Amino acid sequence: MTQRFTGKVALVTGGGSGIGRAVARALATEGATVVVAGRDAASLDETVKLIEADNGTAAAVTADVTVAEQVESLVTTVVDRFGALDVAVNNAGVLGRPAPLADLDETVWHSVIDTNLTGVYLSMKYEIARMRGRGGAIVNIASNIGAHGRRPGLGAYAAAKAAVSTLTRNAALEYIGEGIRINAVSPGPSDTAMSLHPGETPQDRADRLAGALPIGRVGALEEIASAVLWLAADESGFTVGHDLVVDGGATA
Numbered sequence: 001m002t003q004r005f006t007g008k009v010a011l012v013t014g015g016g017s018g019i020g021r022a023v024a025r026a027l028a029t030e031g032a033t034v035v036v037a038g039r040d041a042a043s044l045d046e047t048v049k050l051i052e053a054d055n056g057t058a059a060a061v062t063a064d065v066t067v068a069e070q071v072e073s074l075v076t077t078v079v080d081r082f083g084a085l086d087v088a089v090n091n092a093g094v095l096g097r098p099a100p101l102a103d104l105d106e107t108v109w110h111s112v113i114d115t116n117l118t119g120v121y122l123s124m125k126y127e128i129a130r131m132r133g134r135g136g137a138i139v140n141i142a143s144n145i146g147a148h149g150r151r152p153g154l155g156a157y158a159a160a161k162a163a164v165s166t167l168t169r170n171a172a173l174e175y176i177g178e179g180i181r182i183n184a185v186s187p188g189p190s191d192t193a194m195s196l197h198p199g200e201t202p203q204d205r206a207d208r209l210a211g212a213l214p215i216g217r218v219g220a221l222e223e224i225a226s227a228v229l230w231l232a233a234d235e236s237g238f239t240v241g242h243d244l245v246v247d248g249g250a251t252a
């Protein structure tokens with residue numbers, strides 16, 4: 001097994017489940033000390049246990065990415081406790097209850113924009129502050145829905161994710177001169193519980209979504225994680241401001 005992250009400290013927001021947990025586990029397997037953050041302490045602790053069971057090093061910090069003070073305190077905790085922040089994966093996100101625009105409740109709009117867009121802005125703001133002077137790599141999790149900019153019923157989500165891609169490119173240009181490399185991964189439908197319909201199991205969801213994908217199946221979490229790790233690793237050192245779409249051909 002390659003150890004691309006030995007000696008590195010990584011932060012993964014939304015690390016208590018789904019893609020974030022898979023990314024956290026993969027980073028730890030490759031030698032990183034990983035801090036997972038989210039709102040629910042129990043799911044974060046479960047990720048830490050899984051990493052420790054694989055002989056990795058991890059810690060959990062509860063934080064809401066929509067609250068500036070909590071994000072600042074999260075990043076400060078990472079640096080105080082582990083000495084640096086080398087890699088940040090801004091993955092926390094919510095789908096929001098689907099509705100066409102005129103029926104979209106304002107509270108849903110604000111929650112989706114606050115988490116998926118403002119959360120990435122706040123995370124990058126405090127991460128970059130700690131990476132300045134020593135460099136680092138940031139990978140934001142956008143979505144293939146943002147990459148092609150449309151999904152009826154999910155306007156807030158699509159708009160937020162498209163904006164994450166744009167913000168990623170912009171910030172990448174602002175900070176590459178300081179050795180901070182910023183990129184994004186835009187997953188397509190992946191094997192998580194993110195958009196379960198009422199009464200649906202994760203397997204039902206995977207079967208429902210698979211039919212609409214050229215590859216005929218949803219993405220495995222490890223497949224999304226490996227794209228994230230490539231962008232976070234030195235081997236992608238010449239890749240800057242890229243949005244890597246990993247979606248089984250959905251937007252090909």
Ligand SMILES: NC(=O)c1ccc[n+]([C@@H]2O[C@H](COP(=O)([O-])OP(=O)(O)OC[C@H]3O[C@@H](n4cnc5c(N)ncnc54)[C@H](OP(=O)(O)O)[C@@H]3O)[C@@H](O)[C@H]2O)c1
Pocket residue numbers: 013014015016017018019020037038039040041043063064065066091092093094095115119141142143144186187188189190191192193194
């Ligand atoms: N699954 C897919 O098909 C798919 C496709 C494209 C893109 N994505 C993106 O991939 C990312 C991960 O999604 P997932 O599929 O793994 O779903 P998930 O299992 O629901 O993960 C989302 C994570 O975000 C955290 N989170 C939500 N709001 C937060 C907040 N305000 N502060 C801190 N953490 C927060 C959640 O933890 P807490 O509830 O404990 O806070 C949870 O761990 C999201 O950005 C999503 O939009 C997913």
